Amino acid sequence: MLSTSRDRVRRTEVGKINRDAHQPTTVRHRGHVEQHWADGTVRRIEAKAHVFTQGDAKTHVYKVASGAVCLYTVLTDGRRQIIEFALPGDVVGLGAASVQACNAQAIVSTQVQCLPVAALLKAAKKDPEIALKLYEAISRELLATREHLLCLGQRGACERLAAFLVVLSRRNAARGADPRIVKLPMTRLDVADFLGLTIETVSRTLSKMKRQGLIEIDQITIVRLKDDGKLLRLADGGARV
Amino acid sequence: MLSTSRDRVRRTEVGKINRDAHQPTTVRHRGHVEQHWADGTVRRIEAKAHVFTQGDAKTHVYKVASGAVCLYTVLTDGRRQIIEFALPGDVVGLGAASVQACNAQAIVSTQVQCLPVAALLKAAKKDPEIALKLYEAISRELLATREHLLCLGQRGACERLAAFLVVLSRRNAARGADPRIVKLPMTRLDVADFLGLTIETVSRTLSKMKRQGLIEIDQITIVRLKDDGKLLRLADGGARV
DNA sequence: CGACTACTTGACAAGGATCAAAGTTGGTGG
């Protein structure tokens, strides 16, 4: 970010980084956590509405059921950093602090399951298994955030985009979808704010990758990975543009 | 980071971001955690030696007793991102993963207390209080890392340095030291790798701040904050250079 | 007092930002 940018505008989005805490296969221990989620109420949030904002009392933890949410923070002059994209299955609002430190905004019409933290903590205080699940879930978030930190601190524009696509591709693979076809439901601006770039740089870089045969783009939101090996090397610093 | 930088060299350091989990005032609940720390063995690590490296089995959690440690990750071409600096009282190695995802290196001769994770987890499984302490501790790390992410993604060089100094200043204040006098035991290279800049930019930016009367520098490692109000505004995006 | 290592400073280049404008896409209403 070279200078001032006070004109950050609006959004629409998707894409995500950290895996959520409650994978049926693992959680089968006793079923506590799923039970709690099942008890939670469901809330519908329209596109661009906030699930919560910075400073809100942390009353609930939210699990994305459908749609997509982005977590972000802002500087006083309006510059925005998107911390992560939360997709179905992902949880937002974890953390032991009593107030929310970020903003969470739906990027498309979204449904979330709401779990009251009071109940969750009460359960955790009785059942260490649940407390440890919280620990595991937030550990995963921390890992993903550190990876992102490496991205922003050390990688150039191409590398950031490549890393971004690779992560989304992996998420696809993890949920059984085609890892070669990545859907970008979020705006270019969202991608830019996630990667610490400008919208123009994102667009140009994507075009460049297209020219180089690394990817193809359909109707703006669908990216087809043509050479994920090279993308991977690009992201890991093992290849020059 | 504009291009390739394959020539990253060596270090020496200090500086830190996240507060540790075990503040006597809060932990007085039952004393479990302190008890565990007291049981742990102490290990001495000389400057530049690693406490652990990426991929190591996560056998212990470490609490810095004296000295300083940096956590970092690297890209395959050698670019290094320092995640955080751990100072006395800070804990490194938390996280539910079974292997270390980062490298932890002493930047000066350091002593750490080692706590076997096996014992810690066993205790946590019996006592939810302990499990929740883990959750709280790692929640704090996540918050600090997100703040850092905002820094790398959105702030320019001056702003990054200002934010860095402000954080160190606050840490001083938190431990009762003079917030206006910040010691930088780490190398300029370490600062650069922490902030996603080059050593030259760090040096130049510090010099510029000095010329502007924001800071004074004694014997390279001591920074005197002359105008912390303006530094704060700089860091928060509320001021132009 | 040399040889290191770390830091600073300068000149130049390059990646990405900014400014500007044109091309797409999707929704609305006639």
Added chain:
DNA sequence: CCACCAACTTTGATCCTTGTCAAGTAGTCG
């Protein structure tokens, strides 16, 4: 069904911050 409009995206030209390359300075240790 199509014209129009707003929002989003792409592309181009130019500027600026920061990286790169290259000296030069300053402490440290033997």
